[in-house]
Amino acid sequence: MKEATLVLIKPDGLKKSLTGNILTRLSETKLDISAAKITRVTSQLATEHYKHLADKPFFKELLRYIKGEFHEKRKVMAMVYFGEDAIGKIRSIAGETNPEEADSVSIRGQYGRITTKGVYENVIHASTDPEEAEREIKLWFEPDEIIEDLYPAKDIEEKVAKRAWA
Ligand code: DAT
Ligand code: MG
Numbered sequence: 001m002k003e004a005t006l007v008l009i010k011p012d013g014l015k016k017s018l019t020g021n022i023l024t025r026l027s028e029t030k031l032d033i034s035a036a037k038i039t040r041v042t043s044q045l046a047t048e049h050y051k052h053l054a055d056k057p058f059f060k061e062l063l064r065y066i067k068g069e070f071h072e073k074r075k076v077m078a079m080v081y082f083g084e085d086a087i088g089k090i091r092s093i094a095g096e097t098n099p100e101e102a103d104s105v106s107i108r109g110q111y112g113r114i115t116t117k118g119v120y121e122n123v124i125h126a127s128t129d130p131e132e133a134e135r136e137i138k139l140w141f142e143p144d145e146i147i148e149d150l151y152p153a154k155d156i157e158e159k160v161a162k163r164a165w166a
Pocket of ligand 2: 126127128
């Protein structure tokens with residue numbers, strides 16, 4: 001079944017100039033990239049993204065990490081990969097959560113580390129199941145930023161203050 005999954009290249013991945021290497025590894029899946037952007041991670045976005053981990057002892061440090069506070073690059077690269085078994089294929093190439101336990105040829109095994117403070121710097125995020133993927137994709141992207149019609153969307157009239165080219 002064709003499905004979509006959210007991938008983030010985390011601040012350590014960007015800081016260590018791993019973007020190209022990671023994209024090359026992900027291209028082994030032969031999946032399509034349906035959306036991509038470089039974006040800042042606000043406290044609100046970080047908290048919402050990791051809300052299921054709010055009771056964990058590492059939660060505060062996790063938020064600081066994803067916001068880029070440990071790296072000079074206060075940004076992440078967010079992407080939607082789409083295709084047959086996209087979630088499983090990306091998770092498999094990403095490797096296990098703990099980068100020290102991840103298969104050494106997986107992305108996390110190759111490039112991740114655990115800091116002396118115990119933060120898992122595992123360079124990428126990947127959704128784990130279709131429900132999580134839908135929640136995360138809707139959190140990180142607007143419907144028009146994605147090239148596929150993944151989920152139902154509606155037209156709304158909204159007057160918002162935004163920046164425009166001067
Ligand atoms: P995953 O990112 O593999 O889906 P997760 O959703 O359980 O794993 O956790 C989200 C992130 O939180 C993970 O990428 C790294 C961090 N994390 C998880 N378990 C941790 C632990 N025991 N100690 C420190 N960080 C942890
Ligand atoms: Mg997870």
